[in-house]
Amino acid sequence: MNLAFAPSEAHSELLRQNLRAELLRFTTAGSVDDGKSTLIGRLLHDSKSVYEDQLASVKKSRINRSSGPIDFSLLTDGLRAEREQGITIDVAYRYFATARRKFIIADTPGHEQYTRNMATGASTADLAIILIDASKGLLPQTHRHAYIASLLGIPNLLAAVNKMDLVDFSEARFLELEQAFGELAAQLGTANVQAIPISALDGDNVVDRSERTQWYGGPTLLEHLETVPIRRVVTTGALRFPIQYVIRPDANFRGFAGQIAAGTLRPGDEVMALPSKQSTRVKAIIGHDGDLAEAYPPMSVTVTLEDEIDLSRGDMLVNPSKSPEISTRLEAMLVWMHAQPLQLSQRFLLKHTGKTVRAQALRIVHRVNVSNLQKEPARQLQMNDIAAVELQTTAPLFFDAYESNRITGSFILIDPISNATVAAGMIRRPVAENATYGSPVTLAEREMRNGHRPAVILVNDAKLAKMVERNLFDDGFQVLALEAEAVSRDHLPKLIGMTTEAGVVTILSGVTADAKKLLVKHTEDSSSFFDLSSINSTDDNEVLQRVASLARSLRNLGDANDI
Amino acid sequence: MASFSEVVLNGAPAPNVAEAAPTYGERRLSHLRTLEAESIYILREAVAEFAHPVMLYSIGKDSSVMLRLAQKAFYPGKIPFPLLHIDTSYKFPEMIEFRDRYTREIGAELIVHQNREALAQGANPFALGTQKCCGLLKTKSLLDGLAEGGFDAAFGGARRDEEKSRAKERIYSFRDAAGQWDPKTQRPELWNIFNSRIDKGESIRVFPLSNWTELDVWLYILLENIPIVPLYFAQERDVVVRGGSIVVIYSKDQLLPGEKTQRMKIRMRSLGCVPCTGAIRSDADTVPKIIEEMIQFRRSERENRAIDHDEEGSMELKKREGYF
Ligand SMILES: Nc1nc2c(ncn2[C@@H]2O[C@H](COP(=O)(O)OP(=O)(O)O)[C@@H](O)[C@H]2O)c(=O)[nH]1
Ligand SMILES: [Mg+2]
Numbered sequence: 003m004n005l006a007f008a009p010s011e012a013h014s015e016l017l018r019q020n021l022r023a024e025l026l027r028f029t030t031a032g033s034v035d036d037g038k039s040t041l042i043g044r045l046l047h048d049s050k051s052v053y054e055d056q057l058a059s060v061k062k063s064r065i066n067r068s069s070g071p072i073d074f075s076l077l078t079d080g081l082r083a084e085r086e087q088g089i090t091i092d093v094a095y096r097y098f099a100t101a102r103r104k105f106i107i108a109d110t111p112g113h114e115q116y117t118r119n120m121a122t123g124a125s126t127a128d129l130a131i132i133l134i135d136a137s138k139g140l141l142p143q144t145h146r147h148a149y150i151a152s153l154l155g156i157p158n159l160l161a162a163v164n165k166m167d168l169v170d171f172s173e174a175r176f177l178e179l180e181q182a183f184g185e186l187a188a189q190l191g192t193a194n195v196q197a198i199p200i201s202a203l204d205g206d207n208v209v210d211r212s213e214r215t216q217w218y219g220g221p222t223l224l225e226h227l228e229t230v231p232i233r234r235v236v237t238t239g240a241l242r243f244p245i246q247y248v249i250r251p252d253a254n255f256r257g258f259a260g261q262i263a264a265g266t267l268r269p270g271d272e273v274m275a276l277p278s279k280q281s282t283r284v285k286a287i288i289g290h291d292g293d294l295a296e297a298y299p300p301m302s303v304t305v306t307l308e309d310e311i312d313l314s315r316g317d318m319l320v321n322p323s324k325s326p327e328i329s330t331r332l333e334a335m336l337v338w339m340h341a342q343p344l345q346l347s348q349r350f351l352l353k354h355t356g357k358t359v360r361a362q363a364l365r366i367v368h369r370v371n372v373s374n375l376q377k378e379p380a381r382q383l384q385m386n387d388i389a390a391v392e393l394q395t396t397a398p399l400f401f402d403a404y405e406s407n408r409i410t411g412s413f414i415l416i417d418p419i420s421n422a423t424v425a426a427g428m429i430r431r432p433v434a435e436n437a438t439y440g441s442p443v444t445l446a447e448r449e450m451r452n453g454h455r456p457a458v459i460l461v462n463d464a465k466l467a468k469m470v471e472r473n474l475f476d477d478g479f480q481v482l483a484l485e486a487e488a489v490s491r492d493h494l495p496k497l498i499g500m501t502t503e504a505g506v507v508t509i510l511s512g513v514t515a516d517a518k519k520l521l522v523k524h525t526e527d528s529s530s531f532f533d534l535s536s537i538n539s540t541d542d543n544e545v546l547q548r549v550a551s552l553a554r555s556l557r558n559l560g561d562a563n564d565i
Numbered sequence: 566m567a568s569f570s571e572v573v574l575n576g577a578p579a580p581n582v583a584e585a586a587p588t589y590g591e592r593r594l595s596h597l598r599t600l601e602a603e604s605i606y607i608l609r610e611a612v613a614e615f616a617h618p619v620m621l622y623s624i625g626k627d628s629s630v631m632l633r634l635a636q637k638a639f640y641p642g643k644i645p646f647p648l649l650h651i652d653t654s655y656k657f658p659e660m661i662e663f664r665d666r667y668t669r670e671i672g673a674e675l676i677v678h679q680n681r682e683a684l685a686q687g688a689n690p691f692a693l694g695t696q697k698c699c700g701l702l703k704t705k706s707l708l709d710g711l712a713e714g715g716f717d718a719a720f721g722g723a724r725r726d727e728e729k730s731r732a733k734e735r736i737y738s739f740r741d742a743a744g745q746w747d748p749k750t751q752r753p754e755l756w757n758i759f760n761s762r763i764d765k766g767e768s769i770r771v772f773p774l775s776n777w778t779e780l781d782v783w784l785y786i787l788l789e790n791i792p793i794v795p796l797y798f799a800q801e802r803d804v805v806v807r808g809g810s811i812v813v814i815y816s817k818d819q820l821l822p823g824e825k826t827q828r829m830k831i832r833m834r835s836l837g838c839v840p841c842t843g844a845i846r847s848d849a850d851t852v853p854k855i856i857e858e859m860i861q862f863r864r865s866e867r868e869n870r871a872i873d874h875d876e877e878g879s880m881e882l883k884k885r886e887g888y889f
Contacts, residue, residue, distance in 0.1 A: 020784055021595060021784060022595055097776070104781075246606070301602050414760065416762055426753070
């Protein structure tokens with residue numbers, strides 16, 4: 003087999019270009035029918051990133067909603083349901099390249115109820131293209147999209163003023179929209195803003211400069227994408243190295259693997275481990291092809307240390323003089339992503355870097371009305387709501403504000419029952435313990451102190467209730483045995499509500515069928531309601547054993563990594 | 566003595582492109598090194614969080630890249646999970662030879678799974694049609710192989726740029742207890758934070774190469790001098806032209822009535838089963854030539870696979886049923 007490689011000059015230059023290329027991730031947002039899919043199809047097509055057979059299949063398609071020969075939106079709208087309904091329903095990722103840069107596009111839908119998808123696409127983006135239909139102007143959704151882009155920390159906004167063909171390529175109209183958008187961006191504090199007049203359908207100023215906008219002197223859309231400065235990875239800041247995995251091939255080697263989130267790392271550097279606060283020095287940065295002299299974001303590396311210190315997944319190596327915030331209480335912006343609304347009594351798993359802990363929302367500071375950016379009070383969060391929320395965790399997190407670091411400043415909330423990802427969080431600041439001075443004591447705080455959740459346990463008779471009470475009390479629980487007969491039926495739910503709010507495990511005996519129905523109806527959290535009154539055993543031991551095992555589950559507040 | 570992979574598989578000596586690759590000292594990663602760092606992060610994350618991960622190893626170029634990334638992710642340790650190959654028995658002989666020699670060379674644990682029952686009953690694409698044949702020998706076999714091993718996470722080398730329905734696939738793709746994918750109930754995936762929570766019987770397919778393109782894969786093979794199956798390189802081979810695609814012929818048994826073989830300089834763009842994977846005419850017999858060819862001829866790589874064209878959107882249907 004002769005596979006010898008003799009590079010020609012042309013080969014080398016082509017390869018060099020491709021190997022040197024940078025990566026830019028961007029997202030697209032706009033209202034339905036502003037032309038996102040058409041624009042992306044056009045970008046792929048005009049930059050020659052569409053395969054011939056894909057183009058042929060689009061040309062053959064029975065569907066064509068455009069007035070031209072090719073419906074470019076079909077190049078990007080992938081799933082069956084979409085083809086049938088003619089809309090984009092989820093985040094789709096597209097790839098194309100020029101000689102200078104490789105691009106990853108997160109194509110996100112414009113429907114108002116799909117905020118969560120836009121947030122998803124925006125979470126990794128360096129730039130957002132926000133489409134504005136020139137014939138319609140800025141819509142309420144335009145505000146929403148620009149706000150989400152800024153909330154998720156995208157440093158560059160590109161306003162693509164589309165369908166210029168429908169307004170006769172009017173300079174006045176473009177300038178009017180450019181100014182309106184500039185004001186919106188200024189309000190949001192986004193530094194780098196560029197507006198470009200385009201027609202996605204006809205291709206004006208997308209890749210090639212348009213003859214029909216002689217008055218426009220700025221870059222085409224692709225030129226801007228190719229030249230906009232990519233946010234410099236955080237190499238100057240203090241070291242943040244979350245430990246992802248410990249590599250231990252044998253007793254002599256212990257390497258700490260992870261992706262650098264900020265700062266640089268060199269052999270000999272002094273580092274501090276969190277949470278242990280032990281300090282040591284970097285021995286080596288291990289590479290598959292030899293040790294490295296330096297590591298910086300976003301490199302994935304393996305590090306060995308001079309001293310044996312306590313360090314495992316979920317911990318973090320940091321710069322000893324510039325430690326991140328360490329707190330069990332924090333304020334964050336939440337994007338609520340689930341059909342079931344956020345309730346303050348709800349318990350979550352919070353995943354932050356390689357660490358998963360239990361968490362609870364203490365209060366909703368305010369909800370943001372994204373159409374006018376006003377702050378509103380709220381007791382619940384619905385799907386697609388965005389709000390500032392105070393959270394309590396069971397183990398301390400090591401974090402920075404999201405503004406200064408997207409990796410150490412972000413987390414997701416997971417519902418431990420359904421396993422669904424219910425929210426995305428961007429940390430704003432730690433909340434000090436003394437910030438609660440003068441504020442009401444919350445159930446979450448009581449739980450933290452008690453080390454268990456409250457519960458209601460129904461048993462058959464008062465004597466058994468007293469036995470259960472003694473057992474749990476001796477086990478360290480806050481517990482109270484009550485005889486239902488002592489209270490009128492209608493007051494029982496209220497009384498139980500109060501003992502639960504106080505964080506107590508209440509053992510209730512002598513509850514009539516009627517009263518039980520009422521109780522069940524008023525119980526907010528059915529996972530803490532246990533009816534053992536139907537156990538008809540002559541031996542009380544069965545009940546006591548059941549109580550012992552359910553009591554263990556009430557203690558599950560700890561670091562979720564441990565369970 | 567040079568190792569098997571250095572001499573036989575990639576053929577070419579390490580090309581002199583090192584100076585073209587950005588060095589780490591520039592404090593700016595090229596797109597390839599950025600993708601590499603992301604993929605390694607994904608591999609480590611899944612190994613840290615799942616009890617029984619496995620890597621679906623298809624022997625193709627994407628698998629080769631994924632395997633190299635796994636070596637790097639856990640170096641100097643060994644790859645901490647087995648490789649699972651779903652063998653339909655219709656794979657190219659060069660693939661099987663490569664699989665056995667290369668996995669032995671790098672010291673990886675290999676599991677080969679076949680749907681023996683269906684094969685005993687004579688399952689083949691001519692009698693069953695490609696859809697049904699794939700369903701039995703690939704999809705069913707894969708689900709059985711995963712269930713038998715008790716694997717809760719399976720790495721796959723799929724890329725989002727391969728096919729339209731893959732463009733919406735998450736990096737962590739949730740599968741219910743029947744191994745099925747529902748594009749409507751995917752979990753939102755933000756930043757690099759992956760939700761690995763599953764109940765018993767459920768599993769996650771993990772795609773570390775999600776953000777790679779076909780070109781990225783080839784550039785990385787060049788940069789890292791990664792061994793690949795020789796079928797990717799152009800060579801004179803015996804073929805027939807059948808239904809518009811070029812099918813490689815190894816023995817007379819493969820010929821349908823009236824067919825005659827001819828010699829043609831061809832290569833494979835993606836590797837599947839012999840009867841269902843078409844070749845392309847090509848002179849590209851080195852990695853740089855393949856890259857050059859790819860930049861010039863923009864045709865999607867799955868075009869030469871029969872299964873994607875059975876019906877519009879057929880890949881999406883397969884994925885819903887559990888196909889990778
Ligand atoms: N006149 C005109 N129509 C356009 C332009 N761009 C898109 N359209 C049309 O607007 C409609 C919606 O486009 P589509 O790309 O599906 O919008 P999306 O919902 O934002 O993805 C389609 O009928 C397009 O053909 C443009 O620049 N000019
Ligand atoms: Mg669309």
